[in-house]
Amino acid sequence: NAGVTQTPKFQVLKTGQSMTLQCAQDMNHEYMSWYRQDPGMGLRLIHYSVGAGITDQGEVPNGYNVSRSTTEDFPLRLLSAAPSQTSVYFCASSYLGATDTQYFGPGTRLTVL
Amino acid sequence: AQSVTQLDSQVPVFEEAPVELRCNYSSSVSVYLFWYVQYPNQGLQLLLKYLSGSTLVKGINGFEAEFNKSQTSFHLRKPSVHISDTAEYFCAVLTNYGQNFVFGPGTRLSVLP
Numbered sequence: 080n081a082g083v084t085q086t087p088k089f090q091v092l093k094t095g096q097s098m099t100l101q102c103a104q105d106m107n108h109e110y111m112s113w114y115r116q117d118p119g120m121g122l123r124l125i126h127y128s129v130g131a132g133i134t135d136q137g138e139v140p141n142g143y144n145v146s147r148s149t150t151e152d153f154p155l156r157l158l159s160a161a162p163s164q165t166s167v168y169f170c171a172s173s174y175l176g177a178t179d180t181q182y183f184g185p186g187t188r189l190t191v192l
Numbered sequence: 193a194q195s196v197t198q199l200d201s202q203v204p205v206f207e208e209a210p211v212e213l214r215c216n217y218s219s220s221v222s223v224y225l226f227w228y229v230q231y232p233n234q235g236l237q238l239l240l241k242y243l244s245g246s247t248l249v250k251g252i253n254g255f256e257a258e259f260n261k262s263q264t265s266f267h268l269r270k271p272s273v274h275i276s277d278t279a280e281y282f283c284a285v286l287t288n289y290g291q292n293f294v295f296g297p298g299t300r301l302s303v304l305p
Contacts, residue, residue, distance in 0.1 A: 112293075120297055121282055122236070124294075127291055137292055169235055169236070176291060177290070177291040180241075184235055186234075
């Protein structure tokens with residue numbers, strides 16, 4: 080199993096550009112989530128999904144969109160990038176739900192100029 | 193809403209010494225509690241979790257934590273640390289009806305030779 084994979088590893092955007100961060104897992108996990116990590120703030124939940132076709136907002140959803148058309152994939156879209164979205168983004172998945180062990184991807188470091 | 197406080201942002205300790213990393217939470221409802229570890233340039237990995245039952249929880253790599261409901265705390269301990277324990281440690285809380293994690297800001301543990 081590859082576990083949780085994220086692409087790209089690094090990305091630099093200009094203000095106003097859009098892009099999609101990819102996340103995939105091959106463990107047949109139902110629950111998937113996206114976090115951003117900023118210095119001194121820990122991880123903050125952006126969006127999560129409890130299964131294909133079902134998504135919900137976390138703590139900091141503004142400026143981000145998600146969809147879950149398959150169990151394996153959970154892409155995160157930045158519609159119009161802003162410098163405040165400069166961060167490290169982590170995708171995670173777990174088998175049944177949030178109380179299960181979450182497996183994290185290696186992260187995507189995004190810089191918005 | 194829940195919140196998580198980790199009182200120490202940095203903890204230096206000598207190898208083979210004991211360590212305690214403190215975590216306090218606030219919530220008006222019952223919670224589940226977690227400790228995650230992040231090694232440099234990696235995603236997070238679950239150390240241990242408290243869902244119910246015994247308030248003393250044992251995890252991987254010799255770590256343990258004790259849930260104290262009256263003090264709303266979930267402190268992490270290890271009796272003898274190794275250089276390889278150098279990492280950032282995050283406490284997290286999840287309400288028993290939600291799927292929405294809240295992470296603390298993290299404690300950076302540095303183990304000195």
